[in-house]
Amino acid sequence: MATSVQPTKPWKPSIRERANDVVIFLISIISSFVVVAMTPMKGKLAYFAIFFISYAFLTSIFKATQRGSAAAKDALVNSLVAIGTIVTVIPAASILATVLKKGLPGISFGLFTHDMGLATPTDPLSNGGLLHAITGTLTLVVIALILSVPIGISTALYLIEIKGRFTAPIRFLVQAMSGVPSIVAGLFILSAILYPITKAYSGLMGSLALTILMIPTIARTSEEVLNLIPNELREAGTALGATQWRTVAMIVLPAAKSGLITAIILGVARIAGETAPILLLTGGGDKVNPNAFNGPMGSLPYYIWKAFNAGSPEAITRAWAGLLVLVGLVLILFTSARFLGSREILK
Secondary structure, three states: OOOOOOOOOOOOOOHHHHHHHHHHHHHHHHHHHHHHHHOOOOOHHHHHHHHHHHHHHHHHHHHHHHHOHHHHHHHHHHHHHHHHHHHHHHHHHHHHHHHHHHHHHHOOOHHHOOOOOOOOOOOOOOOOOOHHHHHHHHHHHHHHHHHHHHHHHHHHHHHHHHOOOOHHHHHHHHHHHHOOOHHHHHHHHHHHHHHHHHOOOOHHHHHHHHHHHHHHHHHHHHHHHHHOOOHHHHHHHHHOOOOHHHHHHHHHHHHOHHHHHHHHHHHHHHHHOOOHHHHHHOEOOOOOOOOOOOOOEOOHHHHHHHHHHHOOHHHHHHHHHHHHHHHHHHHHHHHHHHHHOOHHHHO
């Protein structure tokens, strides 16, 4: 009776190769401890650096003896990619861990239901909260959305659909605005509008500065999304006798809806934690202010900055709690953008 032979997968590591990887991993760990113990290098960074240098070196030697120089180069590149990935992830994970550790003690139900109108940052944590900061941040973001979304998407439509004589300078301007520091946007609104016209802090002034920062993100992301729409859809609309703008409104924009929503969410995430223009323009009120056109308005960045400046243990805990809320908000926005931008949603 003939026995069936299962086909092998040459790209799949064998049990022996996996065992060798484990041995190399253990030797690299031992090498890092030995080198740190015998040299002046100390600390976690030294262990980390020596471990990865040893691992990359030993892996390359092993692959060279087993499969030749090409495999050795491949192993070295894979090790460098792994190092880069870990170096990227470690700071983000460390920041999140620190914010959770120091911010969770300040989280309570009252924090979300009270403002700081009758309390100071140095008061006990049971007094006051960040309701004014949350409502202020939401107000600033909503106004910035109302102002920036039509401008950003219209700019992207001009660059992709119209392609007029000003396409090149507008694209250059949008790219240049993407690198503008937030403090520059705040100083522009301060000198152009607040001092000569309104002469008073308000949420609207802060929203105008955030709009300047938000427009490039929405415009560039929307441009990339519209580039993904097949030209066949536009040609089909034209073949049916539709005008260009009717084709854009009835075919292109609905097809790019998920991507445009992603662009808007990324724009919101871009401005949610901005501090410099908020400090210059909003006045940082301690009470809930529903009127963005009159009076100082609080925000999460201002709340965090003010609490850290107070310096007391209670104030520091308040600041970390506010920072945790802000980081959670940004993470939710980025996660929503990734979800809406996934291929399943775009289909």
